[in-house]
Amino acid sequence: MNSPFLEAFAGTNETIPVWFMRQAGRYLPEYQAIKAAHSLETMFKTPDLAAEITCQPIDILGVDAAILFADILTLPGAMGFKIGFDDRKGPVIDTHFKMKDVHDHEEIGHITETIKQVKNKLTRNIPLIGFAGSPFTVLSFLIEGGSSVGYKKLFKYMKAETDAFHQLMEILTINTIRYLQQQIKAGVDVVQLFDTCAGILSQEDFKDLVLPYVQRIFAALKVPSIYFVRNTAHLLSLLDLVNSDFLSVDHTVNLGTPATLNQIQKGVQGNLFNGNLYLD
Structure with missing residues (x-):
């Protein structure tokens, strides 16, 4: 596939590929037309709809990659958690810890079917990101019961129930590997791991509670990979130990300093201040 996005992983791209992590979403009138007729949960779980939403930005924006329209809580839902979506509050989760391993992934059949439909729809040399x-981020949602500001329940659980915390991280790591491998088998070209909550941790906690599990996940994947963490300027030296091909950083990281460049020895994406999108 002749793709600037995939060429970037090999360092052979002549242009900088462009895509947005939430490029399939609410700012598009075409998306809003679908949203007016369907619930968010229906949109996630209906392959025809999810595939259409995934592909919308390709022709509308002309981006260099498609990213699967799905939710990061699909996996825990398949593992037995009751997850709902509130338009104002976001995800709402029943926090009873009764997890099951996902072996055959019948519970994520809508994801693999969406991937297959998207691959059939992408007529140009546009790769698909799964x-x-x-x-850690998934577990933070499960412990808190949804989105959180102070993460009080999470920090208490981490410190008071450390052994149980690691056991849950182990279960989630095993199943995350299986889940991503199923996406790869279905046809995604690149995978990204979203760790949006890891930036709340100190260097010591990130090294002990997150890094070993993330390293295992990327070691098991045989396609180009990206690791995204938010608010991580204090974690750069540790993030470079993550064995992903690219590191996705937010606007809080100053890429123009020698200190930053010395700490990151891999490809970098992102670093755009979201507020710039509101400018003329």
Whole structure:
């Protein structure tokens, strides 16, 4: 596939590929037309709809890659958690810990079918990015019961129930690997691991509670990979130990300093301040 996006992983791209992590979404009138007729949960779980939404930005924006329209909580839903979606609050989760391993992934059949439909729709040399939430970020949602500001329940559980915390991270790591491998088998070209909550951790906690599990996940994947963490300027030296091909960083990281460049010895994406999108 002759793709600037895939060429970037090999360092052979002549132009900088462009895509946005939420490029399939609410700012598009075409997306809003679908949203007006269907719930968010229906949109996630209906391959025809999810595939259409995934492909919308390709022709509308002319981006260099498609990213699967799905949710990072698809996996815990398949593992037995009851997850709902509130338009105002976001995900709402029943926090009873009764997890099951996902072996045959019948519970994520809508994801693999969406991937197959998207690959059939992409007529140009546009790669498809699959993704999963990282074990730590997913576990933070499960412990908190949804989105959180202070993560009080999470920090208490991490410190008071450390052994149980690691056991849950182990279960989620095993199943995240299986989930991403199923996406790869279905046809995604690249995978990204979203660790949006890891930036709340100190260097010591990230090294002990996150890094070993993330390293295992990327070691098991045989396609180009990206690791995204938010608010991580203090974690750069540790993030370079993550064995992904690219590191996705937010606008809080100053890529123009020698200190930053010395700490990151891999490809970098992102670093755009979201507020710039509101400018004329």
